[in-house]
Amino acid sequence: MSNQNHERHESNGPQELDALSNDALWQSTLTANAARRRAIARLLMHLALIEERRLHLVRGYSSLYDLCVRCLGMSEGQAHRSVSGAHAARSFPPALEMIADGRLHLTGLSLIAKRLTPENHVQLLEDVAGKTKADILIVLARWFPRPDVPDRVEPVSGGSAGGEQGNLGLDGAQRSRVEPLSEERFLVHFSGSAELKAKLEHAQNLMSHVSRRLEVVFERALDSLIRELENKQWGKTERPRRSGGRKDQRPSRADKREVYERDGAQCSYVSPSGVRCTARAFLQYDHVDPLGKGGGGEARNGRLLCAAHNDLHARQAYGSEVIDEKIRRARATAEQAGAADASQDTKDKCDKLRVALVTMGFKKTECCKVVAALGTEAERLPLDQLIREALLRLTPR
Known part of the structure; x- marks a missing residue:
């Protein structure tokens, strides 16, 4: 079978996918993803063999990276990850198996590639199995810890913020980065305005009897901000009052606090197969039995949902047409107010x-x-x- 015929045989057109039920579409997605993982593992093996035979040189490419970009059409980042993965997979075959079965993604393999040795590869691969990029960086920081760096505040030019990726500077750039140094220590970079720098110095002066270290100043400031926002949004306080069991439509501060603490400051949506949403941002107070259908505001009828799952619940309860119309009206009102x-x-x-x-x-x-x-x-x-x-x-x- 030619490549063209094979691709035509394997592809599912939009019309064919549209005809699938939700369950069939979900299963088809999982099957396609499994095929993707196996294809990546197979490609890495191909690249490793091409480099071993110097076939890329014969075909006119100066390096495996050059081959990936110019011949295979990869982006620069994808090419870098593929080359790193090919090198690691050739030397440590278990990594290739983990790519194929989904225990390790290509980005993760590229992160650990230069750290793998014949002595540590079994344990290191086991430690990164099933982890996200951020979690793998923490694993690497635990294996290969670095010392803390001294506090530094420096001006950055308008065009250089991207290179430094966010030391606290004066240009107002919004780039930021959190980089693990060890399992318990992190390096935080960000850029800020001259006004922020002045506020920081003022806070350091006020805190000078305790500590002028940026870590201490920011932690104290964040503790205060978290207390303020948790109190304002969810009624959390050092001296909480018990919920009065109100049955009107608006939840009391005590109800909000009870739901916030019960749900662990996390979206409480759980899928039919038992997967819980992990979102902790854009949380909203939702009523299990909708207000428009007789639900009350008491804590036992409340739950935390992220904005996306709150929208999903509303569409399930009232229908998408009703919700879309509400959104349209809200946007029109906001645009009129803005104008x-x-x-x-x-x-x-x-x-x-x-x-x-x-x-x-x-x-x-x-x-x-x-x-x-x-x-x-x-x-x-x-x-x-x-x-x-x-x-x-x-x-x-």
């Missing part, structure tokens, strides 16, 4: 421009004409730039 705010901002900016020009000694009638002419520009230009534009029009050349 009104923008319109008011533009009006305020024009008023300030008119006052500034009159204060400079220009006639009021001329100022009003210029402000009207610049009305559309006022939506996008800052006030100082608007003043410069107005002066160019008012000042004779």
